[in-house]
Amino acid sequence: MIVPVREFRPGAKGIIFGSTHEQTRGRSGVARQKARTSKADATRRQLLDAALSVIAAHGYSEATVDRIVEEAGVSKGVAYYHFSSKADIAESILVEGIGELITSFETIAAEAPTATDALIAMVELFASVIFENDAFGRFFVAELWRPGRAWSEAMRGHEQRLLALLQAQLERGQREGTVRPEIDAAFEAVALVGMVLTTTLYYIGEGDDLAEARSRFVERIRDFVHHANAVAP
Amino acid sequence: MIVPVREFRPGAKGIIFGSTHEQTRGRSGVARQKARTSKADATRRQLLDAALSVIAAHGYSEATVDRIVEEAGVSKGVAYYHFSSKADIAESILVEGIGELITSFETIAAEAPTATDALIAMVELFASVIFENDAFGRFFVAELWRPGRAWSEAMRGHEQRLLALLQAQLERGQREGTVRPEIDAAFEAVALVGMVLTTTLYYIGEGDDLAEARSRFVERIRDFVHHANAVAP
């Protein structure tokens, strides 16, 4: 019995769920203000959105600040008013995005009746999110294993928490007797993330009819994960 | 009964199997000559090796030609004598590396008695290769899904062939009744590549005792793949 994924969705906000404003406080020059004006906030959000689309299209290194501010329709100066560097912009995107994922995973973990339900819901949510925001997905894969990337501790921590949440459910499943005991939960968590990410992007890249493809895709991921992990009936 | 993977290995040479020289002829300015001197060939190989290590450490964009030639111990000019651009160097690495993988996969496909044997051998070989040459693996993951990458048709073709070889064995397995019929072979092939790549790099990154870790790792990949695909007994 699968927990309906939709219910786990937090109120729409943030990068990956298409929010329009507010949320994580950066460490930028504006952070000291108790309440940012909505104008400033809108500018910040515009910059993040523009940055995400530019980075998704060309990769982090090839994305230039010029291009980002042009896409955002603001001047170059503001970018450096709201963020301390180009890396700061990019990391904000990643941290916010993964943060949302973590929040959702935590909700799922807390509410799902069984480990199996939780795992399937997590994988499905993950895949859906990437499917609907491939810009973020593309950036995520590229950075996750990019050699020499220099994101902060915060970023590393976020990655670890995301993996830990999956790993925890796998271990819970082993205790519940629904996940094969010989499985290495840490290994499996990485495998899941890698697989979801790569297959999703592959599918999107195919240029199929997305609406139709998505449900088939989620079905496949679910099936794959199920068989890979489930104790034989 | 598993076909011993080792026997499929072609004579050690080339990028990913640690060759020392010779092999694929590039399309560089020098390519028209019938037989490059071994000296020139050595220089070319030095450049490729140096480039691979630099790119693996810092990523393609951050890798500078200056750094590559310094590592190779040659002048900047030769790099452009042997290759037409920085991208050409990088692509040569990728194409040669994937080319070797393809060759090995083809051998496996031709010799393995069953689809299951072939699949396991392929995945095992793939994982082993990445495990032993993480520089190549790192470059491969980074480029495979990098947004806006501009490798040539040749590169695209190589990727497709690699996936096709896996897909073919999955389909063969379905015909042989050992791979679940509801599986989408194309989807599965992508999932396998993504999973092997990401988990391998994760493992290497952990900094464990590699020698020991490797056999456990290969075991896990094999187990995962088996359960995900095999028809329940």
Next chain:
Amino acid sequence: MIVPVREFRPGAKGIIFGSTHEQTRGRSGVARQKARTSKADATRRQLLDAALSVIAAHGYSEATVDRIVEEAGVSKGVAYYHFSSKADIAESILVEGIGELITSFETIAAEAPTATDALIAMVELFASVIFENDAFGRFFVAELWRPGRAWSEAMRGHEQRLLALLQAQLERGQREGTVRPEIDAAFEAVALVGMVLTTTLYYIGEGDDLAEARSRFVERIRDFVHHANAVAP
């Protein structure tokens, strides 16, 4: 009766008449702005002036951007902020310079009472301009017949208009009965430009006392042109 050339001179400004700023708007990255700040405009002009002097001294190919910005006393970056390339800088000079010549020629054409007056005034003005700004003259000759030059359509168009203005007066002269009817006006226009350019530069190169030399020189050009074209009395 010769129309006094001086009266045709438009208000002194621009490249060839020694202006200090403003005027033609380039098609550079900054061009979309409604009104550049005078500071930015000054920088742009400094770059053009510096470029002209460097190019005049060493030729386009030998002129380096480094040298130009050094001469202009600005950083390398601004050069590319105001212009899209080295070629763009050079072409701006040419286009602005020829543009001024065209404007003057048009004024002369409109005001001169006879074709003969117009022709003499044009040639005299042309020679004077080159005489006083040999940097521009040198660049002009070099580029006008340089093989493989790749200036834009705008540049080609300007050349054509300049020649057309001369040609029109020659034809007018033929109608007025003061220019020999057997003359090919198009051919003659080219001959005039080539001759003025080459002889002027030759004279300047001689290093004579310029002030004195100039009037003798203009006299000779005028005499030469007169005899070459005039209907015998």
Next chain:
Amino acid sequence: MIVPVREFRPGAKGIIFGSTHEQTRGRSGVARQKARTSKADATRRQLLDAALSVIAAHGYSEATVDRIVEEAGVSKGVAYYHFSSKADIAESILVEGIGELITSFETIAAEAPTATDALIAMVELFASVIFENDAFGRFFVAELWRPGRAWSEAMRGHEQRLLALLQAQLERGQREGTVRPEIDAAFEAVALVGMVLTTTLYYIGEGDDLAEARSRFVERIRDFVHHANAVAP
């Protein structure tokens, strides 16, 4: 009465008259040999021909040694065996070409019955030569007034001799009473060269039917020169 130009033509040889080998001795490494082998000579000639065509097409600065040796079908090493530098190659072309012109002019000067005959013959020959070898003509114009050009004394000397030969005939014409006494012979010589060069190239550039255009063209040059210089009847 015009001296038939054709008779002044020296036996076909050299750059501009389409010779096949031999002639001016360079200061290259081969110069000490009393008699170059015909093989070496052929190579040298191939290089000069290739260089001329490349330079004519792209200009001196844009012409690369690589391109020249490729066009000549020889290796890069030989180029530096036969010539000391790229500039040496280019200058050899210029010096040989102008040298032939000088020789022809001297013949004309010695044989023409009157200054008028000589002048017309010279201009006609000059125009014909450029007309038939526009590669040389293009190179000549480009270099003659190129700022910062650094050809040797030999080159300067050749230019001076060419001008001097024209100037001498103009002065002879003044003594003979056929050239207007008020003309400055030195000035006029420069004007003639500049005009012939520029109009010829203009004509060639037009892409007209060359065969037909040429005679009309020569006629115009002759007419122009005649009227510009001749004492009114």
Next chain:
DNA sequence: GATGAATGAGGGTTCATTCAT
């Protein structure tokens, strides 16, 4: 808060020239 002109280090690439073979 916001602008856009300015900076300058450094990147990829070209090319005349040299030299071992």
Next chain:
DNA sequence: AATGAATGAACCCTCATTCAT
């Protein structure tokens, strides 16, 4: 005589970042 691999100085251009206004 000839080859072609190798050198390295320079060149054009990019771009993250700063700062006066």
